Amino acid sequence: MAVNILEVKDLKIGFEQDKKDIAIVNGVSLQLEKGKTLGIVGESGCGKSMTSLSLMGLLPSGVDWQNGDIYIDQMQINKKSKKEWRNVRGKKIAMIFQEPMSSLNPVYKVGSQIVEMILSHEHISKKEALQRAVDMLQLVGIPRPERVVNEYPHQLSGGMRQRVMIAMALACGPEILIADEPTTALDVTIQAQILELMKDLQEKLQMSIIIITHDLGVVAEICERVVVMYAGEIVEEATVLDLFNHPLHPYTQGLLNSLPDIETEQEYLPSIEGVVPAPADMPAGCRFFDRCEYATGKCKNKPNLFTTNIGSTVRCWLYESGELIGGM
Amino acid sequence: MLSYILRRLSHTVLVIMAVSLIIFFSIRLTGDPVSIMFGAGEPSQQAVEELTAKLGLDKPVWEQYIIFMKDLFMLDFGTSYRSNSPVLDMLIERAWPTIALALGGMTVALLIAVPIGILSAVYKGKSIDIFGRIFSLLGISFPNFWLAFMLILIFAVQLKWLPVSGFDGLSSLILPSIALGLILSGILVRLIRSSMLEVLKMQYVTTARSKGIREWLVIVRHAFRNALLPTVTFVGLQFGGLLGGAVIVEQVFSWPGIGRLIVDSINQRDYPVVQGGIILLALLMIMVNLMVDLCYSLINPKIRTGRGDN
Numbered sequence: 001m002a003v004n005i006l007e008v009k010d011l012k013i014g015f016e017q018d019k020k021d022i023a024i025v026n027g028v029s030l031q032l033e034k035g036k037t038l039g040i041v042g043e044s045g046c047g048k049s050m051t052s053l054s055l056m057g058l059l060p061s062g063v064d065w066q067n068g069d070i071y072i073d074q075m076q077i078n079k080k081s082k083k084e085w086r087n088v089r090g091k092k093i094a095m096i097f098q099e100p101m102s103s104l105n106p107v108y109k110v111g112s113q114i115v116e117m118i119l120s121h122e123h124i125s126k127k128e129a130l131q132r133a134v135d136m137l138q139l140v141g142i143p144r145p146e147r148v149v150n151e152y153p154h155q156l157s158g159g160m161r162q163r164v165m166i167a168m169a170l171a172c173g174p175e176i177l178i179a180d181e182p183t184t185a186l187d188v189t190i191q192a193q194i195l196e197l198m199k200d201l202q203e204k205l206q207m208s209i210i211i212i213t214h215d216l217g218v219v220a221e222i223c224e225r226v227v228v229m230y231a232g233e234i235v236e237e238a239t240v241l242d243l244f245n246h247p248l249h250p251y252t253q254g255l256l257n258s259l260p261d262i263e264t265e266q267e268y269l270p271s272i273e274g275v276v277p278a279p280a281d282m283p284a285g286c287r288f289f290d291r292c293e294y295a296t297g298k299c300k301n302k303p304n305l306f307t308t309n310i311g312s313t314v315r316c317w318l319y320e321s322g323e324l325i326g327g328m
Numbered sequence: 329m330l331s332y333i334l335r336r337l338s339h340t341v342l343v344i345m346a347v348s349l350i351i352f353f354s355i356r357l358t359g360d361p362v363s364i365m366f367g368a369g370e371p372s373q374q375a376v377e378e379l380t381a382k383l384g385l386d387k388p389v390w391e392q393y394i395i396f397m398k399d400l401f402m403l404d405f406g407t408s409y410r411s412n413s414p415v416l417d418m419l420i421e422r423a424w425p426t427i428a429l430a431l432g433g434m435t436v437a438l439l440i441a442v443p444i445g446i447l448s449a450v451y452k453g454k455s456i457d458i459f460g461r462i463f464s465l466l467g468i469s470f471p472n473f474w475l476a477f478m479l480i481l482i483f484a485v486q487l488k489w490l491p492v493s494g495f496d497g498l499s500s501l502i503l504p505s506i507a508l509g510l511i512l513s514g515i516l517v518r519l520i521r522s523s524m525l526e527v528l529k530m531q532y533v534t535t536a537r538s539k540g541i542r543e544w545l546v547i548v549r550h551a552f553r554n555a556l557l558p559t560v561t562f563v564g565l566q567f568g569g570l571l572g573g574a575v576i577v578e579q580v581f582s583w584p585g586i587g588r589l590i591v592d593s594i595n596q597r598d599y600p601v602v603q604g605g606i607i608l609l610a611l612l613m614i615m616v617n618l619m620v621d622l623c624y625s626l627i628n629p630k631i632r633t634g635r636g637d638n
């Protein structure tokens with residue numbers, strides 16, 4: 001059996017409002033196999049970024065509570081002290097963000113930002129750390145790295161900055177890289193280059209990746225397994241092939257339908273009617289109830305994650321028996 | 329960078345010309361110095377004319393201005409009507425206490441405001457933030473002369489730790505600096521707090537945390553350094569204000585500053601001293617602004633490298 005480098009069990013994240021606990025992430029469980037790539041897909045506000053930030057121990061200040069267990073390399077990280085957390089962060093698990101324009105500090109040179117990361121985890125000299133920074137920049141395909149270390153972020157393009165972010169994230173050789181919408185803010189051609197780079201580095205460095213995106217194209221490009229999140233819950237988990245060939249959950253189907261198809265002429269692009277309910281007034285049953293065209297009375301009860309006969313899991317009463325429904 | 333400084337300094341000449349023009353004519357609107365110099369006495373017509381001629385005030389105003397500008401060009405600020413001593417000497421004598429007080433006040437303000445401002449932002453809504461809020465409210469609302477009197481009463485009169493007034497070494501600088509600095513820190517705390525809150529939301533702060541560096545480094549090195557930009561602008565402006573505008577505190581502490589000299593001279597219509605004093609203040613202000621701009625380029629590499637964000 002494959003080794004899980006990361007395991008999340010029943011993660012719940014939320015805030016308090018009028019003395020009531022309101023969950024924005026509600027019972028998420030994930031497994032990431034060593035050397036593999038897991039995609040987390042969902043629309044804005046579905047809790048995917050919160051989930052990833054909690055894996056880093058970096059929940060923003062508006063969040064009041066977090067339950068559940070997070071294991072990194074068999075170590076239960078969420079029970080550790082702040083200091084131990086900090087030593088893991090950047091060393092074993094690193095993260096890159098959506099906005100390369102604003103994710104580097106504008107007042108420090110690129111090199112010193114990478115050096116700072118290395119020196120906080122390793123006892124080597126500044127000179128060695130700087131050499132490592134140059135090597136890392138070279139590794140992520142930045143031309144003239146020995147010059148770029150002395151440049152400021154604003155002197156680089158968006159794609160270059162994202163490469164710098166990747167170089168920095170990988171500088172201490174982490175086993176897990178979390179990429180939160182790493183290509184969303186980039187031009188399409190640069191997007192492809194960055195994804196290509198990530199795949200390439202994954203192979204070279206044997207790391208595991210969690211990629212958070214709303215772009216199914218990115219998922220198809222880079223992931224092995226995919227988790228679809230809706231309103232703070234996982235609604236479907238499948239291999240990437242199964243997800244595209246047999247999307248099970250009505251929400252997943254809606255997502256795939258709203259992708260433009262290059263082969264057929266379409267006058268309208270289908271979309272999913274309605275909006276995600278606010279965290280404070282989630283329906284008690286299926287959270288997709290109001291927007292689902294297959295909704296029945298049964299859906300007023302909360303569905304579990306059912307495992308189907310092709311191996312995907314899905315949170316929908318339609319698959320209670322575990323059988324795929326014909327024509328899907 | 330050097331050419332930038334030289335270009336800025338060349339602007340100084342124009343500013344000084346404008347300032348001298350305004351002050352030269354506006355001080356002449358306050359009235360005739362000769363009548364004040366004779367005080368309550370009833371001088372003879374002849375004595376008045378003689379004095380007027382001696383001061384050069386009998387000439388047409390435009391001619392007086394040309395003479396004034398000629399002298400100014402030779403760094404001759406003239407002689408005080410009242411004390412007969414050269415204005416330049418008087419100003420130089422007053423310049424150091426003025427600068428010392430402005431520096432002292434600003435140091436006190438920064439020492440108080442930087443830590444409270446940062447902590448108020450980091451612990452937003454917690455007790456330190458509430459304390460900071462009350463502190464700055466008090467700082468903004470207290471009149472500084474009242475605070476000055478209170479400080480004198482407590483530390484000079486009652487406890488006898490520090491001198492009551494005058495300019496005599498470092499110990500005499502403490503109370504007036506605190507009086508100025510406390511008031512200033514009230515606004516500064518709010519400014520630093522709000523720019524820190526702004527910066528703490530930035531993505532690069534999360535990036536810094538994600539690197540696993542210590543939290544205080546995230547706050548100081550990554551957040552505060554960026555929050556400095558608006559702070560430096562404000563501090564520069566306020567510093568300029570302290571140079572000439574600390575008159576009330578100077579008065580309470582009998583501080584021999586330029587602000588007080590100018591106010592006294594205006595009351596006595598001592599034209600040369602007022603003109604010289606205002607020009608000196610303008611020069612100091614220009615220097616402060618230049619220093620603020622230089623600090624800017626030190627703090628913000630975007631300005632230094634001369635390239636904007638693309």
